Amino acid sequence: MSADVQSSDKPPFRLGTAVHVGRPTVIVESRGSLYRLAELLPAAVPPESSVLDLIGDGWDAVLDQIAGVLASGPPAEPLDEGSLQWQAPVMHPRKLICIGTNYKDHIREMGFSLDALSAYPYSFLAPPSTTLVGTGQQVAVPAIAERIDWEAEVAVVIGRPARDVKAADAAAHVVGFAVLNDLSARDWSGPNAPAVGIDWVMTKAYDGFKPMAPFITPARFVAAPEKLWVRSWVNGRLKQDGTTGDMVFDFWQIIEHLSRIMTLEPGDVIATGTPAGVGHGRRPPEYLTAGDHVAVEVESLGRVETTLVGRGPAPSAAPAGAAAAEGRT
Structure with a gap:
């Protein structure tokens, strides 16, 4: 399961988290080679750690040290990727915040008018300790759901506390960008949606519903985040092919909005929405089943691959609710 990026514009290095010899450790990827950070910079982090342990006031200093070590020749042999089990790069952030209806083409495919949108980003929270998993891991189809969908997304990772931050200043609070697949159960959309609105937990x-690509790409290496292509494939067939230029609210506006509500903390992950091409928006709709393979990739940032597996028969009870409200993400 390659963690490589199919792009000619690779960053000098990226940081990820993997289990190696039974223990989580920070991995540095540089030009296709993989190294344990603990071997490149023994004083930077404990041997057992994740990228989350690096995020804070010392982040830039660590990046500078990594750049210096790589420039002079890594003092360690590259790792065999087969010896690694990739995890979500941050294990585990305090908050995982997801933005819905944030690409114009996706809004249209879901049957909404751009004129009907709110003046602020539409968001919800997901539990980071149980939904975030790494590339190559299997995700079980829930026993109570049958309409599983894919959503290719760019995630931003917060590096400095952000409270009441203006959009113009938001970039200073981001340490990097990552790739996330916001898997969704659409069973409680449309005629099955509760009268009070969509149940985001269900x-x-x-x-496992938020697989992440292995690496965080430091923000200093992402020159134009507003111009990244975002793609997904199901069983090798291209489904989504969009660009962050189609976002309704850009990364910085999202941070401004969220920081008015809550303090964004170092390591927090914000998934910023998905372009058109999801299964629920197709005619007829398409959904994932056990055995399906989903790949999500973002230009220069990385790729996450997930295989769906079964968990047994669903309960006989049908979803409750009757109001009409299409799924909004």
């Missing part, structure tokens, strides 16, 4: 919060 739609989004299942174990």
Whole structure:
């Protein structure tokens, strides 16, 4: 399961988390080679750690040290990727915040008018400790859901506390960008949606429903985040092919909005929405089943691959609710 990026514009290095010899450790990827950070910079982090342990006031200093070590020749042999089990790069952030209806083409495919949108980003929370998993891991189809969908997304990772931050200043609070697949159960959309609105827990919060690509790409290496292509494939067939230029609210506006509500903390992950091409928006709709393979990739940031597996028969009870309200993410 390659963690490589199919792009000619690779960053000098990226940081990820993997289990190696039974223990989580920070991995540095540089030009296709993989190294344990603990071997490149023994004083930077404890041997057992994740990228989350690096995020804070010393982040830039660590990046500078990594750049210096790589420039002079790594003092360690590259790792065999087969010896690694990739995890979500941050294990585990305090908050995982997801933005819905944030690409214009996706809004249209879901049957909404751009004129009907709110003046601020539409968001919800997901449990980070149980939904975030790494590339190559299997995700079980929930026993109570049958309409599982894919959503290719760019995630931003917060590096400095952000409270009441203006959009113009938001970039200073971001340490990097990552790739996330916001898997969704659409069973409680449309005629099955409760009268009070969509139940986001039943739609989004299942174990493993937020696979992340292995790496965080430091923000200093992402020159134009507003111009990244975002793509997904199901069983090798291209489904989504969009660009962050189609976002309704850009990364910085999202941070401004969220920081008015809550303090964004170092390591917090914000998934910023998905472009058109999801299964629920197709005619007829398409959904994932056990055995399906989903790949999500973002230009220069990385790729996450997930295989769906079964968990047994669903309960006989049908979803409750009757109001009409299409799924909004």
